[in-house]
Amino acid sequence: MAEIKIEKKKPVLPWILLVLGLFFATWFFFFRSDKEEPVETADQTRLIDIRENNNIVTSYVTFINSDTNTMSLDHVFTSEALIKLTDAVDAMASEAGYDVNLDISKAKQYAQEITNDPVSTTHADKIRLAADKLSTALQNIQMAKYPELNAETADVKGAVSAINPETLTLDQRVAVKSFFRKAADLLNKMN
């Protein structure tokens, strides 16, 4: 048979597009998803939507909220509140994955000094210094992980500045308790 028929070639373009599509899909699922992990981490900065329910933080908040006597303040309460707050900030920093070791260690040092020397007239100095360190740590955690709590952090910082280091602690009960409560409020919202 001396017949030679011809035919149209099958279009190659759809196959090229299909291969490119598959290549892109593969790239998207295997490589893009890897790179998106940091973005997911960024999403996790909205930690306010996540309930950490950290026991140490809860312990501090409960401790502060259970003290209903606004006018009562003694050295034991101050010392215990400061230690619990320090632990709570440390725990919250761990939950949020934020490094506040330097501030925490200084705050712990001041809290220990108050515990060891309950009648010192310099308590307000130590409380103020500890409150400064702790509020700075809280502010750093808030700015990095809880941007919605800006107002609460400002309240804490405001309460800290209200503590006069020159005045005896027992003479400024309201200011000190206000700091502990503002900090408890902020930590409670973070937690």
Add this chain to the structure above:
Amino acid sequence: MKDKNKSLYYLHELSDYKVAHEYADVRDWEVIDADKRTIGKVDGLLVNKEAERVVYLDVEVDKSLIEAGHQTYATPANMGVHEFLNEDGENHLIIPMGMVTLDEDNKKVYSNEIDYTTFAKTKRFKKGRSLEKSYELLVLPHYFPDNKFDDESGSDKQFYSRKEFTPRA
């Protein structure tokens, strides 16, 4: 003689066409005449898109055939059939598909109806020249002196449905 729109294309010119599945691509196959002498080799496939098949083989002829053609010019015109004047470098001719059979096992094309002399006297052309209907109508009466070829009527499909182009068993 009037040329219509182009009706012949080399297959290699048509990038979106190919030899159909289960049909032989005879390019580079040897072409053998009725006397079992080698004419040349298939250099190209001339197709008609409307008919969707190869209608001519473009054959690059052997030097020996060109030499034989020269010898025919030495004989007086009144002593033989009319022959064409071929110039140097014109070493291609076309063969209608209806004149050939294919030996796919040995990759050879046989043209049992046309002898060496007829091929030698055929009007040839240089490789790469665009082939027009006028060339077809010049060559076909040479191969088929008893047949009439009229370009004025019918479509390409009708024209290439003639027995000169239809397959031989």
